[in-house]
Amino acid sequence: MAKIKNIRTIPAIISVILISVVTLSSCEDFLNPQQELYVTEDRLYSDWYEYRSVAMGMYGLAQNLAEQIVILGELRGDLLEITPNAEPELVEIHNFNISRTNRYASPTNFFKLIQASNNLIRLLEREQPQVLDPNVPVSNYDRLYGEALCMRAWAYFNAVQIYGKVPYIHESLVTMEEIEAFANSPVSYVDSVYIEFGLDGYYNDTIYNRPVELERNLYDTDMIINKFTKELETKIKAVGVNHYIDNQDESWGVTVWNTYAMHTLLGQMYLTKGDLLNARRNFERVIYHTSHDETRYQLDFTFGLHNWRNIFMGVDNREHILTIPFNKATFQQNEFQSLFNSWGPHTYQLKPTKNAIDFWETVWRTQIIARRTPPSRSEMSRIGQPTDFHRGFGHSYVYMRGSTPLDEQDYMNMINLRVLGDDVGSRNIMEGVDTVVFKYNIGKNVFDQDADFIIYRAADVHLFMAELMIYLRYTDQTTGSPTTDYRFALGYLNDGAFDQLRTSMNRSQLGVRGRVGIGLTLTWNGRITNRWDDDQIELDDIIYITDPYTNKIIGFKNFTGNLLAKQRYFVDQVLNERARELAFEGKRFYDLMRVANRRNDPSYLAGIVSSKYPAGQREEIYNLLLDPNNWYINYFE
Template structure:
């Protein structure tokens, strides 16, 4: 009796033991979740497709930190502070080891594989007639273009990478080198040109498309990659490898199409002049009547709502649309958290990165037009000296207060990822045009505008007949009409263009006689990109592309070395220069862990 009672207890206990053991194991109770969808159920209609696209861009946002750090800190405009951690120091000094998180290719491939998966499912949806052909083409092209952009970036940073366009289950399949051979950058770009050229839809989402909506208070119209900017960039890169003027022209065509996105609108994407009386502009400007007040430094427009600084700070309004082509947001309402505050701010952040002395010297070697102030005011709007430390504020204007520069709220870190804008478009177009025999147009767009440079009598005013002047008289994509005259009246689409330097209130030196105008202008385009686009993630790419085009590693190496020279570290300068003279050392180690 007792024995059997013990037996019963023992068996009961054993049962209890095993139940407990297995209770942590989900498979035992594999019920379908009530509030989540299984993979096969996700893609049912166009709204599911939209959700997939927006989710993809959310994932894409995680690349922002890596993109900016790799493209800026490896180049010459950004430097590490004493607070910088070991990983950033390695990036800065070109000694990246395999375990450095900034050199991890995985985040790139997570986006890529996400794209592959979505594309496969879009095809399945189309086969199942789950959305309309137009809807399919638009979304498919968007995702394919974003994938190409990420590939281009991964190629620029890692050199030889596996090119995979089919979906598979886990990210780790990337490791399989036998299945996915690695392409070098040149071959990769060629593949990307071809595949992107084949995408079925290259325009923006049409107005009324379900993806153009408001998400967390932001309009999504400029969330999505601009496929023609991408194509322009891809052709520009290919032309750098091949020297092909046909590729340069294809790049120029794509860029020119983007310039004309808004048809004949004279303001949007045309880098227009400043509004000298009302200050309603995104140019370097001086408060009040800028024609007179430009002589007072204190009246530089330095606020979030007007002038050049507002490009980075303002909300999505008309002036925003004059400049922005592609931008994504960081907000307290969604992940990921804005990484730039921690990197750049000395208030509420760790202040790990700062403007290099080389960058500061670039700005301070410019001269402003008319008032002759010996600096580029864009420098003063790109970084500020806060508590005697130079701080990159381009990314902080929505986080710090407008004039006292303290965090509006320490817990909220609003910010943006600056991906493409009009000035960048004009600089890239000029780079392409310059290599397609259009140096004069390139000069005009980078310096002081089409009208002035193609005027038979520059500066003669509007009281004349300009019918046969102020135009390029060239074929597409080099046709610009900048006429502005009153007898008869002309206000042509490009009449407000003043060039990137013109908008920045800078003087424009002519090309010295005897100089090679193509090389001189190309040098100036690259320098102008530094002044205008500093810390927006273009610098390393720009230096690399031109160095490749000229087959001159020194173009990149000397500029990067100058950063260390100017920071007072001659030893590091010479060792880094020697290292970067070898192209193989431009690339990060591609290690899949």
């Protein structure tokens, strides 16, 4: 006897963004204004485009999660802090004292997305059963089914990172009222309109209602990862409806769940769990793809140097893997500009921390170390040039004096005075200046409020690969002993040299740091002119410690014979690079969680996060975060 919720007489209530798939001309028109759409089953099953319209609702619901994911992922980390203008809910998050009524802590938007995904998955499985048969040729229904499965897995994975444990929502619960009642029930919930069908199926006259008790199970991170990695690996035949056929706009392919986005999600879940081999397998499906476009997801000069800012100017499938677009023209807006900007009508409630600014301003290029024995005699023979100029000032952040931005010349004067040790002169330039997140303002007018929400992009995956490759070991063919090959990890991070280690590849790779001119000296057209400076991250036995503002050598670490120390040092550098590359994109706190959990060392996260607080509060936050339970919003326990 098949069991399914009776929705023939109860309309499938799905909050969607209704679109006309055939007539849209670009990804900016991907979604129309949000509305409630009541789709009867007779209407839904009559036309493929009705299915597609319902699926678009999932992306509208994902839009509603953008601010929540960014705020919870950044404000609880070390890169973002509150301003005096911050509303009480942001103050709660900043202080790790979050109430159940805090709208940024509410799981409701996750439940809505899971509900919409469940409904579409269930309807496709019932009305288009070929999606369950791997031997049937792939159709658009299979691709749509893959989108819904990925969206649901992504919603659960993000939710469990926030809440620590989340209730598994039974597919028979089709309204938000039912889901919220179930989620808030102590142990179990009675679904009073459950339907049991006779042998003749849906239209049999013998159907009857009977109450069914649904057990409320809370899934932790490992349970969510185990369930949904298995589901995505075994149930999906294809992902992502191809809209390019209709509108000749390839950017559409990365504004819906697609094969590359699915593999990135799988890789991220496996990496979080510590399954490095499966994480690598999925990330390599992105980097070493067989697409006709060999520049896609390769860190070449496409977004090199000053072009890095173009990543945020629009949707581009050479860097973007999955992006949720917004468009003011169709009333799809968010609060990023309002929260971050200090000019115009904006509220300026959040700003970069000093820690965040230092990540960019204390990175150095083109320095050369004169190495001597003993290492204490080594010195900088060439100091080099400070600041990550292509990702930092003017791109990820700006300095503002009132409503006037600090210009580039004053900025460089401040940096150079600091290098010379003239702190007084440097402070004079910065008198009355404050920091502002600028990444969501690139290419935007003051009233736009429609910056896109990038979920995954190429640099994200390359940095994931660097992080995991440092731990992977293989058997040396000569000695038969287990060993670690640092070259791949260093190549992803520094200069793209991992590409040279794969003779089958013929792509121009610059690495995450290299494409913005750190670790490589590039000409305006991306040509490499010098590889011999000491601004690459290295894994030598001797690692020199330098003053962050003058770049003078002030000490060294001796890692001789200490593989674990080298690995941890390298991962620290990867996370520093993720801060420079991905700041304010909602990833920082979960990066710190992942590494702290891998090391079984809560003090790692506690020390980094608490460092942004003033002295009187720093110890309090540090002690609070020594307990991993306090990393989560314990909403369901």
